[in-house]
Amino acid sequence: MKTILIQLDTDSLPSTFDRVVAVDAGVDELFSYGGVNAGNVETLVHGAMFTRGVPDLKSTAIFLGGSQVADGEALLKRVKKIFFGPMRVSVMMDSNGSNTTAAAAVLAARKHVTLKGADALVLAGTGPVGQRASQLLAKEGARVRVASRSVDRARQTCDAIVAAVPGAELTPVQSTSSAELEKACEGVAVVIAAGAAGVELLSAEQVKGMSALKVAIDLNAVPPAGIAGVEVMDKAVERNGVLCYGAIGVGGTKMKIHKAALKKLFTANDLVLDTEAIYAIGSELG
Numbered sequence: 188m189k190t191i192l193i194q195l196d197t198d199s200l201p202s203t204f205d206r207v208v209a210v211d212a213g214v215d216e217l218f219s220y221g222g223v224n225a226g227n228v229e230t231l232v233h234g235a236m237f238t239r240g241v242p243d244l245k246s247t248a249i250f251l252g253g254s255q256v257a258d259g260e261a262l263l264k265r266v267k268k269i270f271f272g273p274m275r276v277s278v279m280m281d282s283n284g285s286n287t288t289a290a291a292a293v294l295a296a297r298k299h300v301t302l303k304g305a306d307a308l309v310l311a312g313t314g315p316v317g318q319r320a321s322q323l324l325a326k327e328g329a330r331v332r333v334a335s336r337s338v339d340r341a342r343q344t345c346d347a348i349v350a351a352v353p354g355a356e357l358t359p360v361q362s363t364s365s366a367e368l369e370k371a372c373e374g375v376a377v378v379i380a381a382g383a384a385g386v387e388l389l390s391a392e393q394v395k396g397m398s399a400l401k402v403a404i405d406l407n408a409v410p411p412a413g414i415a416g417v418e419v420m421d422k423a424v425e426r427n428g429v430l431c432y433g434a435i436g437v438g439g440t441k442m443k444i445h446k447a448a449l450k451k452l453f454t455a456n457d458l459v460l461d462t463e464a465i466y467a468i469g470s471e472l473g
């Protein structure tokens with residue numbers, strides 16, 4: 188039975204990036220649709236559910252993507268509601284690479300630091316990638332400081348994470364002034380910068396002042412770096428005693444996780460690959 192991946196993209200043009208990864212992951216047939224939303228997705232999902240017999244439904248799967256992560260989340264919620272009983276296919280959600288990127292970043296940190304009980308700081312932790320990285324760090328047992336220019340936004344993010352990870356140790360922090368940022372950095376072993384492209388969030392001086400810092404991960408690929416001194420290609424490169432990862436350095440693992448998750452979709456017809464499931468797949472890659 189041929190594997191079919193149905194790519195549902197919330198943007199008007201389905202992502203070529205996601206299409207290339209699907210081909211490289213070995214799907215036999217790729218059906219791509221753009222402009223998909225919670226209001227028009229039902230017939231597309233019915234087409235996936237009602238064509239093949241139940242034992243063969245694992246050979247059909249859905250990938251949800253697009254640049255707007257909130258739209259992807261809404262789409263996933265809707266798609267799950269359309270399924271019933273055994274009439275379902277596996278689904279992966281990775282709008283704007285948010286889940287695979289966060290998973291790759293936390294796995295990079297985990298290689299060098301025992302996350303349980305560690306103090307971690309996620310700069311710009313309110314965005315799609317930052318929120319997911321904070322969630323995964325918290326799930327690993329780290330004490331996570333979620334930083335934002337607005338402490339209210341940071342608090343909202345922490346509340347959303349606690350709902351997904353009961354008992355998560357999270358502290359919302361404001362990072363607007365240098366004094367606030369320096370306080371947020373105190374005692375931190377892992378820092379992940381998940382800010383918008385081309386925004387420096389941590390200066391070289393501030394990094395130097397972080398005496399407990401072991402791993403610095405910057406997910407922004409557009410100059411200037413999110414963490415000054417971290418190079419975009421860095422992959423466990425030691426700089427002044429700190430192991431550094433840049434966006435491309437993390438990107439290799441992200442690609443491996445993306446392909447492995449696509450392959451996993453075709454092992455059952457009832458998988459929902461969102462943040463934690465995608466992280467678990469990354470963990471299995473070693």
Ligand SMILES: NC(=O)c1ccc[n+]([C@@H]2O[C@H](COP(=O)([O-])OP(=O)(O)OC[C@H]3O[C@@H](n4cnc5c(N)ncnc54)[C@H](OP(=O)(O)O)[C@@H]3O)[C@@H](O)[C@H]2O)c1
Binds near residue numbers: 317
């Ligand atoms: N390496 C990869 O494979 C890969 C894949 C996907 C994404 N990325 C990168 O990962 C990063 C995070 O992605 P995302 O989609 O979560 O980012 P995003 O939504 O564009 O921005 C994340 C956060 O950055 C903060 N921010 C925005 N503009 C700012 C400014 N001018 N100054 C300071 N902070 C600002 C905001 O937080 P507050 O308003 O709360 O402060 C926002 O919530 C991006 O740099 C993206 O390019 C990398």
